[in-house]
Amino acid sequence: MNRKITAIAALTLGLASAAVYAAKPADIIAARQANFKVIGKSFKGIMDEMRKPAPDMAMIKASANALAGGSSKVSGYFPKGSGPEAGAKTHALPAIWAKNADFKKSAANLVAASKKMQLAANSNNIDTVKAAFPALGGTCKGCHDQFKAKD
Amino acid sequence: MASDSRRAKLWDLPVRLIHWSFVVLLPLLWWTAENGEMDLHMTLGLVMLGLVVFRVLWGLVGSSTARFASFVRGPITVISYLRGLSKSESETSAGHNPAGGWSVVLLLGLLAVDVGLGLIAQNVDGVTGSLNYLVSYDQAEQATELHELGFNILLAVIVLHIAAILFYTFVKKDRLVPPMITGSKDLPTAVTTPVMAPAWRILPCLLIAAALTWWVSIGAPTSLEQFNAPPPVDASEYM
Numbered sequence: 001m002n003r004k005i006t007a008i009a010a011l012t013l014g015l016a017s018a019a020v021y022a023a024k025p026a027d028i029i030a031a032r033q034a035n036f037k038v039i040g041k042s043f044k045g046i047m048d049e050m051r052k053p054a055p056d057m058a059m060i061k062a063s064a065n066a067l068a069g070g071s072s073k074v075s076g077y078f079p080k081g082s083g084p085e086a087g088a089k090t091h092a093l094p095a096i097w098a099k100n101a102d103f104k105k106s107a108a109n110l111v112a113a114s115k116k117m118q119l120a121a122n123s124n125n126i127d128t129v130k131a132a133f134p135a136l137g138g139t140c141k142g143c144h145d146q147f148k149a150k151d
Numbered sequence: 152m153a154s155d156s157r158r159a160k161l162w163d164l165p166v167r168l169i170h171w172s173f174v175v176l177l178p179l180l181w182w183t184a185e186n187g188e189m190d191l192h193m194t195l196g197l198v199m200l201g202l203v204v205f206r207v208l209w210g211l212v213g214s215s216t217a218r219f220a221s222f223v224r225g226p227i228t229v230i231s232y233l234r235g236l237s238k239s240e241s242e243t244s245a246g247h248n249p250a251g252g253w254s255v256v257l258l259l260g261l262l263a264v265d266v267g268l269g270l271i272a273q274n275v276d277g278v279t280g281s282l283n284y285l286v287s288y289d290q291a292e293q294a295t296e297l298h299e300l301g302f303n304i305l306l307a308v309i310v311l312h313i314a315a316i317l318f319y320t321f322v323k324k325d326r327l328v329p330p331m332i333t334g335s336k337d338l339p340t341a342v343t344t345p346v347m348a349p350a351w352r353i354l355p356c357l358l359i360a361a362a363l364t365w366w367v368s369i370g371a372p373t374s375l376e377q378f379n380a381p382p383p384v385d386a387s388e389y390m
């Protein structure tokens with residue numbers, strides 16, 4: 001029984017990783033841009049509430065959760081071959097792979113800042129959210145300046 | 152100029168100051184956007200908003216040559232003016248001619264639209280215009296694209312504007328630029344002297360323009376509660 005489960009688990013894992021490798025670069029690029037849109041929307045969701053006299057903490061929490069979810073996926077969306085050489089329209093710069101350690105660090109910074117934002121949102125205190133916001137925004141700009149082509 | 156002309160005041164100080172401010176501001180706005188100086192870009196954009204609002208108000212109560220009512224003409228007047236352009240007639244009225252009047256409306260209108268779009272625009276770093284929070288992410292995306300397109304259209308119209316001025320200067324031998332700098336021009340005696348607005352009128356126009364701009368810059372609050380809320384998070388904190 002246990003063996004069977006292990007075998008199925010191994011098979012599933014194998015298939016799943018094979019699926020990632022088999023995915024066309026264009027599909028990966030599209031999925032990664034959709035993920036960044038989710039990040040952008042939830043980022044704006046938090047910012048919009050902060051501007052209101054009576055911010056909706058539930059909205060902030062939902063946005064912070066979506067933001068953290070999207071952020072944790074970022075680094076996985078940049079396999080080798082999904083840069084400008086893929087032929088699909090992308091703003092990803094070759095520097096992502098040339099300086100991959102720096103890029104990974106940038107992505108990790110985003111994950112950390114988005115988790116802090118989640119904690120801040122759960123505190124139910126808008127001032128805590130506001131305090132966590134600049135650091136989060138800094139991670140976007142920090143990475144885009146180095147690794148994303150301008151429009 | 153021949154003896155049948157005299158020197159008269161054509162463009163008042165507000166018109167000239169605003170005009171040359173546009174000429175300085177627009178390249179700066181472009182440069183700050185290109186170089187990611189978004190904080191300065193937004194400040195200058197608000198200055199542009201204030202200038203456009205002031206110019207519109209001045210178009211209602213300013214000197215005769217600044218007023219829309221004096222230079223916005225119907226299509227028939229414009230067409231017959233354009234037909235007569237090839238003849239070497241001297242000017243029959245002071246101020247913007249029937250074709251130029253519409254280019255003023257076009258230039259001011261495009262500036263106003265583009266400033267408006269900028270107020271709701273956003274970029275990928277989460278830097279936003281002061282009214283961005285009033286629209287959805289997708290609406291703001293569209294506005295941002297139109298904001299860029301609007302600038303390019305504006306550029307095209309400015310090229311036309313400058314070409315027209317060169318045409319008058321070199322073909323019609325009517326030098327338009329010096330009066331836009333000094334304010335005065337030699338006008339044929341047959342042309343009625345422009346009426347300059349009293350200087351005090353600048354004050355109420357300035358106050359209204361400044362108040363409106365400030366209100367927009369704090370997010371255009373519509374209730375006292377909103378007004379008293381702490382200011383929005385300043386993007387410059389993380390830039």
Ligand code: HEM
Nearest residue numbers: 166173174177246247248251255258259309316327328331
């Ligand atoms: C940023 C670029 C520019 C913008 C947005 C702009 C806009 C305008 C506007 C709105 C007016 C109407 C003035 C009023 O009644 O308030 C005007 C008139 C005028 N502009 Fe410009 N302008 C630009 C660049 C220039 C340049 C570079 C020159 C010099 C070559 C110039 C020369 C003039 C002149 C001479 C007039 C008066 C035209 C007449 O006599 O009817 N402009 N411009």
